[in-house]
Every structure is written in structure tokens, then in C-alpha cells.
Amino acid sequence: MHRIPGTALSLWYDLQQVLGGSFTARASGLLTPEFALFSPDGQEFGRLRLRGPWAAEFRSGDYSAVLESSEGLYRMVVSSGEAVVVVAATTNGRPNGELETSCGGRTYGARVNLLRNLAIASYSDGGGAVRLSGGPTGRSYEAVFSTGDGCTLPIGILLLWYVAANRRRAYRIGSPAGGGRM
Numbered sequence: 118m119h120r121i122p123g124t125a126l127s128l129w130y131d132l133q134q135v136l137g138g139s140f141t142a143r144a145s146g147l148l149t150p151e152f153a154l155f156s157p158d159g160q161e162f163g164r165l166r167l168r169g170p171w172a173a174e175f176r177s178g179d180y181s182a183v184l185e186s187s188e189g190l191y192r193m194v195v196s197s198g199e200a201v202v203v204v205a206a207t208t209n210g211r212p213n214g215e216l217e218t219s220c221g222g223r224t225y226g227a228r229v230n231l232l233r234n235l236a237i238a239s240y241s242d243g244g245g246a247v248r249l250s251g252g253p254t255g256r257s258y259e260a261v262f263s264t265g266d267g268c269t270l271p272i273g274i275l276l277l278w279y280v281a282a283n284r285r286r287a288y289r290i291g292s293p294a295g296g297g298r299m
Contacts, residue, residue, distance in 0.1 A: 128180060129203070130267035136162065138264045142277055144256040152258070152277065165277060173278045182271075184278050191216075193275050204271045206279070218275070220268035227276065231284045234258075236276040238269075247273045255284050 135156065142152040142165065154163040154177075163177030173184040175193070182195045182203060189208040195201050206218040206227065216227040218238060225246055227238040234251035246269050251258040258277055262269035 129270050132162070132177065132180075133262065133264055133267070133270035136264075136270065139259065139261045140270075140273070142258040142260070144281075150281065152281070154274075165274060167278065167282060170282045173282070175274055182274075184275060191275060191279060193271055204268065204275045206275060216279070218272055220272060221266075223266075223268060225268075225272060227272075229276070229280060229283070231280065234280065234284065236280050238272050238276060247276060249273060249276045249280060251280065251284075255281060 137157055139157050140162070141155045141157075143155070144150055144152050150167045152165040152167075153161050154165060156162050163175060165173055165175050167173045171186050175182045175184065180195075182193050184191070184193050186192070191206040192202050193204040195203050204218060204220045206216040208216055214229045214231070216229065216238075218225040218227050224241060225238045226241070227236060227247075229236045234253070234255055236247075236249040237245065238247040240246050245263070246266065247260060247262040249258055249260045258280075260273040260277065262273050
């Protein structure tokens with residue numbers, strides 16, 4: 118899908134090395150949901166603010182990224198002079214609950230189960246890249262990811278946004294999200 122410059126990925130790679138392959142997220146606020154993201158030692162390293170079902174913003178220190186969706190395409194975009202797509206995922210042509218995700222020239226498959234509050238992204242060889250699991254209320258999540266790949270942390274954050282936004286919508290309207298807008 119998209120090739121991104123090494124410098125954009127190196128920022129993610131450095132952060133995910135500090136995190137050691139996992140983070141937790143806890144929601145705060147009811148009307149404008151925001152997730153505080155914590156390292157394994159309990160230090161907050163970032164925030165994911167949902168701005169309605171079609172957009173979100175991730176911030177970590179001086180670093181920020183915008184997450185946006187349109188007609189089955191989900192993207193995380195970083196702006197540092199020019200807009201760069203870090204992660205892209207699509208539902209087009211896939212069964213409900215499946216995403217094709219790309220980052221750094223690599224393709225990952227992702228399966229999402231909104232009822233179980235679970236998302237798993239895998240490498241093309243079937244090996245696990247990211248596992249995101251949430252509590253029954255959807256207000257807390259745990260992510261475990263591979264540290265050898267600079268794409269797994271941004272994929273984990275994109276999956277957190279996807280699950281949180283779709284889960285809220287699915288329960289509001291009574292059916293899981295399909296291939297259209299969240």
C-alpha cells in the first residue's frame with residue numbers, strides 16, 4: 118500500500134523498544150473518550166483521543182499522529198513537513214472482522230472480534246505481530262507486540278482505535294461494523 122521513510126519508522130521503533138513489547142490503555146472521559154497509554158512500569162507515554170467514529174489523534178511527547186477513516190480505509194498519518202502514512206488498513210473485499218494492514222512495505226493480516234474485545238495482527242507467515250485484548254466494558258486494553266519490527270506499535274495503536282470506535286458504534290446501533298464507515 119504505502120512506503121514510509123525510515124525516519125518515521127525509527128521514531129516508533131525507539132518508542133517500542135522502551136516499552137519492551139507491551140502497553141496498557143485506560144479510558145478517561147465519557148463524552149470525548151481518551152485513552153491514556155502506559156508502559157509496563159506504569160509510566161504514561163501517550164494519549165489516544167477519539168474524535169468521533171472517523172478520527173482520532175495520538176500524542177506522545179512532541180510526537181503526534183492523526184488517525185482517520187473513510188469508506189473502509191483506515192490510516193495513521195504523521196505530519197513533519199509533509200504528510201506521511203505510517204499505517205494503512207482496509208476492510209474492502211474482506212469478511213467482517215478482517216483487515217489487511219500495511220506498514221513499511223509489509224502486509225499484515227488482522228482479525229477483530231468486537232464481542233470478545235480482541236484484535237490480533239499477524240505476519241504473512243502466520244506469526245503473531247500484535248495482540249490487543251480489552252476488558253468487558255471496553256475502557257481498558259492490553260497490547261503485546263513484537264519489538265523487532267518498527268511497525269507493530271503503530272499497528273497496535275491503530276487497532277486500539279479501530280476496536281474502541283467500532284465497539285462503541287456496534288453496541289450503539291446493535292450490529293458489528295462492516296466494510297463501510299465506522
